[in-house]
Amino acid sequence: MLKKMLWFLGIIIVCIVGIILLTDMEKKSAVIDYEDQPFLGEESAPVDIVEFGDYKCPACKDFDESLYPLIDQEFVKKGKVKFYFMNYSFINIDSHRSAQFAETVYQELGNEKFWSFHHLLFKKQPDDLSYEKVDLYTDTFLKETLSEVANVEETDKVMKAFAENQGKVAWEKDMAIAKSLNVASTPSLYINGKQFKGKTLDDLKEMVEKATVSGE
Numbered sequence: 001m002l003k004k005m006l007w008f009l010g011i012i013i014v015c016i017v018g019i020i021l022l023t024d025m026e027k028k029s030a031v032i033d034y035e036d037q038p039f040l041g042e043e044s045a046p047v048d049i050v051e052f053g054d055y056k057c058p059a060c061k062d063f064d065e066s067l068y069p070l071i072d073q074e075f076v077k078k079g080k081v082k083f084y085f086m087n088y089s090f091i092n093i094d095s096h097r098s099a100q101f102a103e104t105v106y107q108e109l110g111n112e113k114f115w116s117f118h119h120l121l122f123k124k125q126p127d128d129l130s131y132e133k134v135d136l137y138t139d140t141f142l143k144e145t146l147s148e149v150a151n152v153e154e155t156d157k158v159m160k161a162f163a164e165n166q167g168k169v170a171w172e173k174d175m176a177i178a179k180s181l182n183v184a185s186t187p188s189l190y191i192n193g194k195q196f197k198g199k200t201l202d203d204l205k206e207m208v209e210k211a212t213v214s215g216e
Helices: 002-027 058-076 093-109 111-123 129-133 139-146 152-163 168-180 201-214
Strands: 047-053 081-087 188-191
Touching: 047 058, 047 201, 058 081, 058 111, 058 201, 081 093, 081 168, 093 111, 093 139, 093 152, 093 168, 111 139, 139 152, 188 201
Parallel strands: 047 081
Antiparallel strands: 047 188
């Protein structure tokens, strides 16, 4: 009887220790590799915000059109935040294709053209949710979309690089980072390596201010 009781107490202690360790891990910032990632904001900004998104995700479209402009105005343009976008592509095959294409745009044409294409691609995502599972972002669609923000020479340059899978490694890096953080949905935001679990802009502002003060 005593042996069983000691065994049971041992199990409880292990569970308690596990919970404490998990809680402590949640409080710590994850190490995210920001090298060669597109971002908006000043290099010297003290806080990094990463959005993990999917170009076929309706909630990501809504975020880009509704919440991001507020983040840009409140934090990015004031030099408080560097805002990054990383891919977590899971909805459909053209989620992968569009993500790799966007990575190619960044590699070949630079940061400014990337963001122009990025915002336009979300803008052109259909409001009809049935398109979520349709292979909409074909090579032709992506080329035509890019041509709205880039000239013919730039577009041809990207198409050539894309045909050679030049964006694949960068996309795979994003996916590996997302996996390491256990990202499970989009959009997911991380502020200085900590997942944002709030609901409002005020919640975000509070977390950014805490990160600015603590450096974490």
